[in-house]
Amino acid sequence: MKPARPLVSFLTGVGMFLLLWQLAAWLLDRPILPTPVVVVPLFLRSIVGELGLHFLASGGRVLAAILLAVMTAVPAGLALGQLPALNRLFAPLIAILYPIPKIVLLPVIYVLMGITDLSKIFLIALIIFFQIMVVVRDEAAGLHHDLLMSVRSLGAGRRALFRYVYLPASLPAVLTALRVSIGTAVAVLFIAEQSLTTWGLGYYIVVETYQVLLYPQMYAGILGMSTLGLLLYFVVYALERKINRHRHLTGDQTP
Amino acid sequence: MIDLRAITFAYRDQTPLFDKFSLTIVRGEIMAVIGPSGCGKTSLLYLLAGLYRPRRGDIQIDGAPLARPRPETGLILQDHGLLPWATVKANAALGLKVRRFYGPDGKHAPRDYEIDSGLGHQKVQYWLQRLGLEDLQDHFPGQLSRGQRQRTAIARTMTLDPDVLLMDEPFSALDAPTSDRLQQLVLTLRHESDLTTLIVTHRIEEAVRMGDRILVLARDTNRQPHIIVNPCSRAADAPQDAAFSRQCGNIRSLLEDLT
Numbered sequence: 001m002k003p004a005r006p007l008v009s010f011l012t013g014v015g016m017f018l019l020l021w022q023l024a025a026w027l028l029d030r031p032i033l034p035t036p037v038v039v040v041p042l043f044l045r046s047i048v049g050e051l052g053l054h055f056l057a058s059g060g061r062v063l064a065a066i067l068l069a070v071m072t073a074v075p076a077g078l079a080l081g082q083l084p085a086l087n088r089l090f091a092p093l094i095a096i097l098y099p100i101p102k103i104v105l106l107p108v109i110y111v112l113m114g115i116t117d118l119s120k121i122f123l124i125a126l127i128i129f130f131q132i133m134v135v136v137r138d139e140a141a142g143l144h145h146d147l148l149m150s151v152r153s154l155g156a157g158r159r160a161l162f163r164y165v166y167l168p169a170s171l172p173a174v175l176t177a178l179r180v181s182i183g184t185a186v187a188v189l190f191i192a193e194q195s196l197t198t199w200g201l202g203y204y205i206v207v208e209t210y211q212v213l214l215y216p217q218m219y220a221g222i223l224g225m226s227t228l229g230l231l232l233y234f235v236v237y238a239l240e241r242k243i244n245r246h247r248h249l250t251g252d253q254t255p
Numbered sequence: 256m257i258d259l260r261a262i263t264f265a266y267r268d269q270t271p272l273f274d275k276f277s278l279t280i281v282r283g284e285i286m287a288v289i290g291p292s293g294c295g296k297t298s299l300l301y302l303l304a305g306l307y308r309p310r311r312g313d314i315q316i317d318g319a320p321l322a323r324p325r326p327e328t329g330l331i332l333q334d335h336g337l338l339p340w341a342t343v344k345a346n347a348a349l350g351l352k353v354r355r356f357y358g359p360d361g362k363h364a365p366r367d368y369e370i371d372s373g374l375g376h377q378k379v380q381y382w383l384q385r386l387g388l389e390d391l392q393d394h395f396p397g398q399l400s401r402g403q404r405q406r407t408a409i410a411r412t413m414t415l416d417p418d419v420l421l422m423d424e425p426f427s428a429l430d431a432p433t434s435d436r437l438q439q440l441v442l443t444l445r446h447e448s449d450l451t452t453l454i455v456t457h458r459i460e461e462a463v464r465m466g467d468r469i470l471v472l473a474r475d476t477n478r479q480p481h482i483i484v485n486p487c488s489r490a491a492d493a494p495q496d497a498a499f500s501r502q503c504g505n506i507r508s509l510l511e512d513l514t
Contacts, residue, residue: 149334155363246395
């Protein structure tokens, strides 16, 4: 792929989105849908002000949740993937817990963990945790026996196997799982931030703007939340491309 | 010298592949191992590599009992042995990285092993060049032919200065010229560095060409080694030679007797 392509494609997407938005605003012609001509400048002005602080609060929560989830899910997935007996024991439980929409646990988590940032971070981490643990488990279990034997024959014990085989083998899967779960994570953040906090984009959109009918400001908040999701998505995507270089290079075979 | 002393080995719930099986492999010799599939050829390699443990009996290398993979033993498997996400150069350097990771602890790296990343780099470059891989060093295994992957695996092992080389069907699935070149290479390496080499194969001609001695394994439990001393080895251009064909015939009939 030519280096300019992703940027061109991104800008085209943004352009089409703004155009559709403008058209829809003209057609609807009601205060609930202000035009991008009003919202975008407002967004750019307020993101360096108070909206920026809400953005940082939300971003901090998501990043903390991602960190918490990765630090717990990767070791758990590696353990399950390397120890078939452990995996057999837990597989039925994981199969049941995995599809449960974790957001329903919100009240429970609030009661148990208190109304702090920690409870919001924990909830989001819980969602990402299962996604990552399952893919890491499958990657670790799917490593070829001969590959493990070869590396062990080079002198690698458990620690070196982890460092040189299991970790690099599961990293791409971790990133893919992160990329697909970021959308859900940000959505859950939006809901969790609507109550029991005074900082965060969810709070800004629902309490500070929507409830007092400040529609253009509300849209600036929505743009902020979208930017957050988009930013995280593209950062993970870029890391994935970098790490997965060997998967994008196949042809070029010489006998 | 490698000594298998009355070893018994079986996979769970299966009849033993080896029962009180003893074998001595002399320093510097190439032993070819041949037998029908499922006879325990690869298991024998894993046992000698210290990756599997015999249920009874023990294996000694130079008088020291083998309890774990030995840093001086190199194992080269048929395929799948390379890290798919690492370049040829990174794969070739993997063994050195593992040694640096642990340091010269006598378990994962030889006790007298000197960690010198400059020297390590030189060694990797030497073997990549020697094996004709220097132009491919930034390629990934998925971009290589089987022969090139096999050479990468050999480079990775040779950078560790092994004294025992264990190879599982190293030349199978290669086209004839590639396979010839690699066979020649292994013969040269052994000649240069007094490597004790075990080559598992299913091709009789390969066994006769490579092996100073040929170990023929049976499909049933192996209790004693059936060994054919092979004066025809390294008769590189002599597959038409009468003695060579006679030797192949001997092995074929022994294989038929044993299965």
